[in-house]
Amino acid sequence: MWFKNLQIFQLKDTENFSSTDLIAKLPEHPLRECGSQDEFTFGWMPLIRNSEQWSVASDLCLLIRAGKEEKVLPSAVIREELEAKVSEIEVVEGRKVGRKEKADIKDELVFSLRPKAFAKRTDIWAYIDLKAKLLVLNSTNAGMTEQLFKLLQTTLGSFPMVPLQAQASPAMVMTDWLMKNDVPASLETGDECEIEDSSEDKAKIRFKSLEPLSEDVTRHLEQGMSVKNLALRWTDKMSFVLNSDLTLKKVKFDDTLKESAFNDSQGGALSDMDANFSLMSLTIREFFESYKLWFEIVDE
Numbered sequence: 001m002w003f004k005n006l007q008i009f010q011l012k013d014t015e016n017f018s019s020t021d022l023i024a025k026l027p028e029h030p031l032r033e034c035g036s037q038d039e040f041t042f043g044w045m046p047l048i049r050n051s052e053q054w055s056v057a058s059d060l061c062l063l064i065r066a067g068k069e070e071k072v073l074p075s076a077v078i079r080e081e082l083e084a085k086v087s088e089i090e091v092v093e094g095r096k097v098g099r100k101e102k103a104d105i106k107d108e109l110v111f112s113l114r115p116k117a118f119a120k121r122t123d124i125w126a127y128i129d130l131k132a133k134l135l136v137l138n139s140t141n142a143g144m145t146e147q148l149f150k151l152l153q154t155t156l157g158s159f160p161m162v163p164l165q166a167q168a169s170p171a172m173v174m175t176d177w178l179m180k181n182d183v184p185a186s187l188e189t190g191d192e193c194e195i196e197d198s199s200e201d202k203a204k205i206r207f208k209s210l211e212p213l214s215e216d217v218t219r220h221l222e223q224g225m226s227v228k229n230l231a232l233r234w235t236d237k238m239s240f241v242l243n244s245d246l247t248l249k250k251v252k253f254d255d256t257l258k259e260s261a262f263n264d265s266q267g268g269a270l271s272d273m274d275a276n277f278s279l280m281s282l283t284i285r286e287f288f289e290s291y292k293l294w295f296e297i298v299d300e
């Protein structure tokens with residue numbers, strides 16, 4: 001399992017955290033099917049479908065997986081049903097349907113249609129690194145992130161974590177890198193960059209297939225714009241797009257790492273996952289040590 005996104009949080013009071021306790025409690029809070037009137041459900045999932053493997057541990061890191069099942073009600077269907085109902089009332093009763101009544105009718109339609117709706121499942125992978133005191137998510141979706149935190153708190157009673165606290169503005173740091181042509185020695189710039197101005201409209205310019213250090217980019221930076229996200233390559237191990245909110249997207253681990261994991265695997269889905277996770281978590285742990293320095297991230 002190689003993460004394609006990275007959202008990193010710092011853990012507090014890890015001495016009171018028991019991975020054994022979490023492992024034991026995962027099956028007690030499984031993802032269940034939506035009931036007839038459930039908008040969605042959220043719970044833990046086995047790492048591999050139809051297995052009893054709920055976690056994988058490697059060098060003080062613990063890989064887990066949660067999922068969300070939600071009823072899908074296409075907005076076009078609701079809108080069509082609502083328009084038909086409102087039209088019927090206006091024709092039969094000869095009156096205009098007001099905004100509040102229309103909202104009430106819509107709620108009733110959603111209630112009546114939800115039991116017939118299809119259920120869709122999405123998952124979110126995460127791991128806890130007790131050595132580096134990190135929680136790492138393979139997602140930057142705010143809704144899924146919030147539900148995962150709630151599930152961790154429900155499962156364990158409490159789960160103390162905090163977002164990364166950077167003393168240096170990531171946007172300003174990345175802007176400075178490009179303005180001065182001075183990225184850290186472990187980094188190389190890629191061919192993707194997005195910059196924005198400081199106005200209320202937040203006008204943006206996206207550059208693709210273009211060297212971020214080119215005059216086309218730096219000219220706008222000299223006029224007061226700043227970097228919103230930037231494609232980078234770290235050492236010879238991974239490439240990514242770094243965002244000003246400290247998240248990483250489009251993460252790609254180097255093929256040599258994947259080949260090494262393949263050689264370490266004993267064969268089989270679980271063994272492959274164990275080997276992949278071991279190398280990925282060690283790489284991210286090492287990467288985070290550099291990451292902290294770039295943005296002066298405060299240790300909790």
